[in-house]
Amino acid sequence: MPPLPPIFDYRPPAGLDIVHEDERLIVCNKPSGLLTVPGKDPSLADCLETRVQARHPDRPETKVVHRLDKDTSGLLLLAFDKKALGALGSQFEHRKVAKYYVARIWGDIEGDSGLVDLPLATDWENKPRQRVDYERGRSSQTEWQVLARENGVTRVKLIPLTGRTHQLRVHMLALGHPILGDSFYASGEALAAADRLQLHAEMLGFSHPDDQQWREFVVPAPF
Numbered sequence: 001m002p003p004l005p006p007i008f009d010y011r012p013p014a015g016l017d018i019v020h021e022d023e024r025l026i027v028c029n030k031p032s033g034l035l036t037v038p039g040k041d042p043s044l045a046d047c048l049e050t051r052v053q054a055r056h057p058d059r060p061e062t063k064v065v066h067r068l069d070k071d072t073s074g075l076l077l078l079a080f081d082k083k084a085l086g087a088l089g090s091q092f093e094h095r096k097v098a099k100y101y102v103a104r105i106w107g108d109i110e111g112d113s114g115l116v117d118l119p120l121a122t123d124w125e126n127k128p129r130q131r132v133d134y135e136r137g138r139s140s141q142t143e144w145q146v147l148a149r150e151n152g153v154t155r156v157k158l159i160p161l162t163g164r165t166h167q168l169r170v171h172m173l174a175l176g177h178p179i180l181g182d183s184f185y186a187s188g189e190a191l192a193a194a195d196r197l198q199l200h201a202e203m204l205g206f207s208h209p210d211d212q213q214w215r216e217f218v219v220p221a222p223f
Contacts, residue, residue, distance in 0.1 A: 074201025
């Protein structure tokens, strides 16, 4: 396991990539390296949420509905008002949204699909890392499917059935196939194989809080 990366070495990419926007919500494509919400330290104030709030100063209730890790890119949903936030948040809580990620993992994984069912808990001695913990861990499940095999690297679709911190990253590590460029869980060649965490939230689907009609968005992985 590599040493923990420096927490305050924070130089996020500029800009705001808007995929969809209406009166109640906004869907953005978050870049790798940008926090979803601000950190406690003032140097970590810049994030996707504050960038959207700055774009809409007339909408002070703007909040993210869910989160992505700083180094994970992809689709992220924000609500413009408390009622929309509650309606959308309830869908996430009750697993009524659809989402999948794309990742490139180290090695040639055995089989074409599977389910990882391993409980996860905080690794308190190495926080914020998480770990498989059969005694104190919370139930966590991830479905995976091979998309392509690329000379010792496997491209996979990952569907989280639960929403634990670092779930996809730890589950892939537990299979012996860490995600390329993962500074928290990869080491050696797997860490050096990419200049960023190769994990991307590619698809997000949910019911719109106004008309309850299904909306679905796809942004292909940039790797």
